[in-house]
Amino acid sequence: MGRAHEVRAASMAKTAAKKSKTNAKYSKIIYMAAKEGLPDPDHNPALKSAIDRAKKEDVPSDVINRALEKAKGGDVDSYTAARYEGFGPNNSLFIVECLTDNPNRTYSEIRASFGKSGAKLGETGSVTYMFNNYAIFEVNNMDEEEVMMLLLEADCNVIDIETVGDVVRITADATEYGKVRDTFYSVNENMEFVRDEVAWVPMSKTTLQAEEDLAIYNKLLDNLDENEDVQNVYHNITNEREE
Template sequence: MGRAFEVRKVAMAKTAAAKSKVYSKFGREIYMAAKSGTPDPETNQTLKRVIERAKKEQVTADIIKRAIDKAKGGSDENYTEIRYEGFGPGNSLIIVECLTDNTNRTLSDVRTLFNKAYGKLGVSGSVLHQFEHRAVFEVKATEDQILEVLLENDINVLDVEVEDEFVTIYAEPSEYGKIGDTLKEVNLEPTQEMIAFLPMTTVEIKDADEFAKFERLVNGLDELDDVSNVYHNVVIEN
């Protein structure tokens, strides 16, 4: 995997989650995508992309079907998307994306973890301006192959990075669906794809105690059922 994208992937705090957490996360996302549009992925592009990401995370067909059937059945269960921004140990900046049916519970859980790590939640926008919101695709291909596909399909990208046999494409989130569909049409299956917050600058936490607090905070956030994604600006050595 390309070094450039590996650095950014680590900065997204993608800690190893239990399968049950992954299943729960995608179950909610699929349910909400199906409920907010049509329950057919062929006519609902948002649902289609969520299902494709779920399959890459090895979410079973049964879980996907149950989430769609739940939306078809007219369930009144509803989830709210909410984002928290905070300051963690060692000058770390953290963004927490949640999908919850109880915002009071989620806020309490997130705030408690920040307090335990001697960090604090910030107001909306206090951290966000230090990150870029990007659609990211990593593809095993040559640079010439990717550039040709992008030009032929009139796709606007912000940057293309090459590392070994991998090419990483960065674009505005609005281009996510178009890029994904185009790559599939030309049989270039991404090894990684997501819409994520990427830090503009990174920090190293050299103090062992501070780093331990940071790790506990990020791992704790990642384990919360209501948390979908955690992003931060800390460089973590593999």
């Protein structure tokens, strides 16, 4: 079968691992959203949002349903949100968000992920001050003027509204996430967002030039990808990741 078969098998294994992690990620998010509110997306906007995002990532229905059933039962699993900050090659900046049932274990694993790749885990607050924490929405069933009027009437504190290609992008402070989301649902309970998230957006960006720096960058992302507790990774590097 030779080299071609080995490459194809490795690619399939990597795809399967990525899919497994995505499923595990949304299983936790949906479970927590259901436990913190009602386990019914029709009466829990945060849960509805989590399920919608999961479906966009092609998470199977049985994974979503198992998470909901788990939340409805007497299960007492508890996950804690944890955020880690660190420095990559050429003083690049990283923020790693996790959802874990064992914070001590996760901290050790994240520290190892940075160290083994040649990066460095920092202290709390060492990186976040160089990012903005924004609520970001994108819709494709309303125009910019309609969105602006809707959010102004609801007294939402929005930073920017702009048309980007076929979507209208709304940027607000992270604290406005629930209010903006609920405002859209108030006029359309079946609203489907193209994008719906709270994200860390860097104030400045850097481009890696040295091959050694690119190798560290890709290895760090690979290491973090292998950890099922990792939910999101934000950084200020403009280079495309090598697959």
